[in-house]
């Protein structure tokens with residue numbers, strides 16, 4: 163058996179935790195970047211939320227770290243069909259950031275954008291309720307640059323292209339506005355359990 167998982171040592175193919183059409187990447191963590199990995203230090207990094215909010219705001223690294231820490235332990239699923247089980251990210255819940263800016267009632271969607279210019283769109287409802295994070299650590303270590311360090315968006319219940327690396331901000335909108343992959347044929351929402359890979363799925 164050559165497909166095994168580190169700590170269980172058993173393959174996961176028909177596992178109920180595996181969305182349709184996905185395979186278990188085991189200990190591998192592929193890097194998928196449309197851009198060159200930026201040389202972004204914590205001092206260079208900032209995170210902003212603006213658009214349809216009462217109090218637009220930018221957080222520095224230290225200001226973001228002053229918010230309550232929140233962790234995700236669970237699975238991630240890339241549209242190219244790899245999934246990883248039981249990963250652990252540490253960071254701050256997006257609820258903490260959104261609570262500070264107070265989204266207006268008309269805000270229904272967000273565009274997340276990276277310090278590199280990458281964009282991806284999400285329904286605001288997918289960013290609230292303890293299901294989305296700004297992640298700073300992976301497995302207890304600082305997030306590596308190739309995986310989005312010093313900070314990435316993490317929305318693990320959607321395909322991983324929604325989890326923008328080198329996250330710079332969110333703009334809240336009253337409509338859906340396709341991001342980089344979504345303009346190139348990928349699905350507006352990207353729910354792996356419904357196999358929403360491409361627009362029309």
Ligand SMILES: Nc1nc2c(c(=O)[nH]1)N[C@H]1C(S)=C(S)[C@@H](COP(=O)(O)O)O[C@H]1N2
Nearest residue numbers: 193194195196240280309322323325326327
């Ligand atoms: N800024 C940025 N974020 C990005 C991407 C990218 O190309 N640029 N790729 C997305 C895709 S398609 C996936 S699967 C994951 C890959 O994250 P990883 O390289 O840490 O595995 O990041 C997502 N976030």
Ligand SMILES: [Mo]
Nearest residue numbers: 240241242323
């Ligand atoms: Mo992906």
